[in-house]
Structure formats: C-alpha cells, structure tokens
Amino acid sequence: MRTTLTVFLKEVKENLRDKRTVLSALLYGPLIGPIIFVMIINTVLTRELNKADQPIKVPVIGAQYAPNLIEALKQQGFVPEPPVANPEAAVREQDADVVLRIPADFGQSWRKGETAQVELIYDSSQRETGGSVERMKGMLEAFARRQGAMRLVARGLSPTMMAPVSIDERDQSTPQSRAGQMFAILPYFFVLTIFMGGMYLSIDLTAGERERQSLEPLFANPVARWKVLLGKLGAICMFSLTSLLICVVGFGVCGRFIPAEKLGMVLNLGPSFALQVLLMMFPLILLLASLQTLVAAFAKSYREAQTYLGILMLVPALPSILLSILPVREADWMYAVPLLGQQVGITQLLRGGEPTSAQIAMCVISGLIVAMLATLVTARVYQSERLAISA
Known part of the structure; x- marks a missing residue:
C-alpha cells in the first residue's frame, strides 16, 4: 500500500x-454546467413569462367581417395588427408568430346561426411561436363557448346541453414532481462532470506518459504494476470526486436563482439531495476512471487519447436520451444498471420522491461490481509490455 500511496x-x-488539468477538473467541468443551465432556464422562463403577461399582437386579415369577435378578443389582451399580404410567408419567415384570417362570409354564417369559421395560420416547427398560438387558440375557444351558451339561452335551452359529460380533472402532480420532469437532465450534468474531472488526468497518466516515454522506467522498478495502477486510479478518482462535489454545490447555489415558483414548481437541491447524489454517483467515479484509463492505454499519444475519450463521452448520454424519448416506467431492476440507475434515482429525488434503501444499495453495489470488473480488465492491460512502448 505504501507504493500505491506514493504513486x-x-x-x-x-x-x-x-x-489545464486544474481548470478542466475543478473549474470548467463542475461549474460551467450549473452556470449555463441556470442562464438558459432563466432566459427561457423570463421570455415566456413576459410574453404571457403582455398583450398578444396578431395580424388580422378580414377584421371588418367580424367586429364583435375582434372586440371580444381585445378584452382578453388581444391587439389586432394590420393585415399582411402573404400570411403563409410571414409565419415561415418569422415576421409573425400567428396570423388570424376571417373569411368574407363570417357575418352571414353568424347571422344564420351556423358555424362561422376562422383560420389561424402559424408554423408549428417554430418553437418560440408555441405560446402565442396557444394563447390565440384559448381566446377563440373561450369566445366560442360563451357565444354558444348565449345562443342556447336565446332559444330557451340550458347551456349545460352543450356539455353532456363534465370532466373533473384531478392532477396528482406536486410542485416538486413537475420540477423533476422539467429538470430531468440534471443527472447527465453530474455524470459529465465526473467524466470531465478525470479525463485529462487519465490521459496524462497513461497516454501522456507513454508519449513522453516515462512509463518504461516506471515499470522497470521492482513494483507490481497493479499497485502503480491503483495509485493512478486513486488520483483520477480524487479529481473526479472533487469535481462532482463542486458541481453539486454549484447546482445547489445556482438553483436558488431559477424562478421555478413562477411556474408552480419547487426545486429542492439542498444538503439531503446533495448527499444522496454523491452516494449514488460514487461507483461511477471508479467506473469512469477505469474506463478512461483503459481507453487511454490503447492510445500512443495524448491527442489520440483525446479522440478516443471524446467518443467514450457519448456513452453517459445514452440513458438520458433513452429516458427522454421512450416512455419507460420506473422499475427496481433499473437501479442495478450503472448510469441508468443513477439517472432514475436522481430523477426520483428531483420529483420529491425518496428511493428506498434497497434501491440505493442496489445502485451502489452493482456499480461497484462493474467498476471492479473494469479495473481488473485495466490491470490486465497494464501487464502488457507493449503499454510502455510509444512507437
């Protein structure tokens, strides 16, 4: 153990x-995630909340055919804009979020008590227009319901005839569970921080020393190579753990600047959350350190190792991508799969749930087992005489 400690x-x-290593492991890696995440979320939320509070300006074609409709919409915060010559081109080129077109026969259909049709022209592929379109639809639907009820009353009928079935919605979500759905990408930031925290160190301690031809004299010493490997892995794990700790604390601090309460959400990233995240992430520290060292061992230069590890960086993103695309229901077996177990467990914490002790134990134990296997494979590669040769 003295040899391992010395290394x-x-x-x-x-x-x-x-x-380069210090800035990457202890500054850029752990802090850039929280800072960028908070900036993006704040920008998006502020913009959407401001748009929701402001009157909605929409170009109207044929406003003269439905003056009553226009006046009713104005009472809901609608501001009619002058018509555009080509509404389809206007929404495609983002000159307008949505365009309202009223046909010339609107008044005739209205007086006959028939369904009067209007057109909403928009481009659903433009994300920033979604809020305006939904607000416009809501205004028109509210006007239609109110006028439909008045028509029934004028004919001596009850407005309830329009709704033979009443839907009483009972949303069981909580403010914290809604926040968990919105911020489900956080586990990927934690995994990425571990990866970035140890990446440059693992490259330098294997491919870098191989390129500098300093591994051969190190292996020439009468010391078991697995002891040398454990010392190097310990250093990588130390940098990765420190990076993760800074990242978790950074999210805890930066999370206070996210206006989640304005959306009816609660984001709890306090000490209890941080401790459980560190516990579940601990096996990944050793696992990723072993994998990075293993991959770097096959590279003959620092730059080549960077290329290999750049490809390996895509692996931690797979669970987040799969869970965001596939509607997978949480199950106990997921906690036994490294990366997936951490994703599911941390998402559960964000939603306000508490993973059971058995689930956390399964996540930690299975992760440690896989990490030990990866370490054994890496130790096997370290026994090769070709590892010390750079050419």
Whole structure:
C-alpha cells in the first residue's frame, strides 16, 4: 500500500501544478454546467413569462367581417395588427408568430346561426411561436363557448346541453414532481462532470506518459504494476470526486436563482439531495476512471487519447436520451444498471420522491461490481509490455 500511496501523492501533486488539468477538473467541468443551465432556464422562463403577461399582437386579415369577435378578443389582451399580404410567408419567415384570417362570409354564417369559421395560420416547427398560438387558440375557444351558451339561452335551452359529460380533472402532480420532469437532465450534468474531472488526468497518466516515454522506467522498478495502477486510479478518482462535489454545490447555489415558483414548481437541491447524489454517483467515479484509463492505454499519444475519450463521452448520454424519448416506467431492476440507475434515482429525488434503501444499495453495489470488473480488465492491460512502448 505504501507504493500505491506514493504513486497517488506524486500524481496528485504533479497534476495540481498543471493549469489545464486544474481548470478542466475543478473549474470548467463542475461549474460551467450549473452556470449555463441556470442562464438558459432563466432566459427561457423570463421570455415566456413576459410574453404571457403582455398583450398578444396578431395580424388580422378580414377584421371588418367580424367586429364583435375582434372586440371580444381585445378584452382578453388581444391587439389586432394590420393585415399582411402573404400570411403563409410571414409565419415561415418569422415576421409573425400567428396570423388570424376571417373569411368574407363570417357575418352571414353568424347571422344564420351556423358555424362561422376562422383560420389561424402559424408554423408549428417554430418553437418560440408555441405560446402565442396557444394563447390565440384559448381566446377563440373561450369566445366560442360563451357565444354558444348565449345562443342556447336565446332559444330557451340550458347551456349545460352543450356539455353532456363534465370532466373533473384531478392532477396528482406536486410542485416538486413537475420540477423533476422539467429538470430531468440534471443527472447527465453530474455524470459529465465526473467524466470531465478525470479525463485529462487519465490521459496524462497513461497516454501522456507513454508519449513522453516515462512509463518504461516506471515499470522497470521492482513494483507490481497493479499497485502503480491503483495509485493512478486513486488520483483520477480524487479529481473526479472533487469535481462532482463542486458541481453539486454549484447546482445547489445556482438553483436558488431559477424562478421555478413562477411556474408552480419547487426545486429542492439542498444538503439531503446533495448527499444522496454523491452516494449514488460514487461507483461511477471508479467506473469512469477505469474506463478512461483503459481507453487511454490503447492510445500512443495524448491527442489520440483525446479522440478516443471524446467518443467514450457519448456513452453517459445514452440513458438520458433513452429516458427522454421512450416512455419507460420506473422499475427496481433499473437501479442495478450503472448510469441508468443513477439517472432514475436522481430523477426520483428531483420529483420529491425518496428511493428506498434497497434501491440505493442496489445502485451502489452493482456499480461497484462493474467498476471492479473494469479495473481488473485495466490491470490486465497494464501487464502488457507493449503499454510502455510509444512507437
């Protein structure tokens, strides 16, 4: 163990002098995620909330055919704009979010008590127009319901005849569970932070030393290579753990600046959340350190190792992508799958749930088992004499 400790302290001290490693592992990696995430969320929420509070301006074609409709919409915050010559081109080119077109026979159909049709022209592929379109639809539907009820009353009928079935919605979601759905990408940030925290160190301690031809004299010492490997893995894990800790604390601080309460949500990233995240993420620290070292061992230069690890970085994103695309229901077996278990467990915490002790234990134990297997494979590669040869 003295040999492992010596290698560990040597690598930690040397890499603390490397500005690139320190900035990547302890600054850019752990802090850029919380900062960018909060900036994006704040920008999107502020813009959408401001749009919801402001009157909606919509170009209207044929406003003279339905003055009563226009006046009723104005009472709901509608501001009619002058008509455009080509409404289809206007929405495609984003000159207008939505255009309201009223046909010339609107008044005739209205006086006959028939269904009067209007057109909403918009481009659903434009994300920023979604709020305006939904507000416009809501205004028109409210006007239609109110006028339909008045027609029934004028004929001596009850407005309830329009709704033979009444729907009483009982949403069982909580403010925190809604926040968990919106911020489900957070687990990926934590995994990415671990990856970034140890990536440059794992490259330098294997491919970098191989390129500098310093591995061969190190392996020439009468020391078991697995002890050298454990010392290097310990240094990588130390940087990854520190990076993760900074990231979790960063999200806890930055999360207070997210106006989730304005959307009826509660985002709890306090000490209890942080401790459980660190516990579930601990196996991934060793697993990713072993995988990074293993991949870097097949590279003969620093740049080549960067290319390989850049491809490996896509692996942690798979659970987040799959869970966002596929409607998968949470099950206990998911906690036994590394990366997937952490994704499911942290998402459950964000939703205000509490993973059971058995689920957390399954997540940690299975992750440690896979990490040990990856470490054994890496140790096997370290026994090869070709590892010390750079050419």
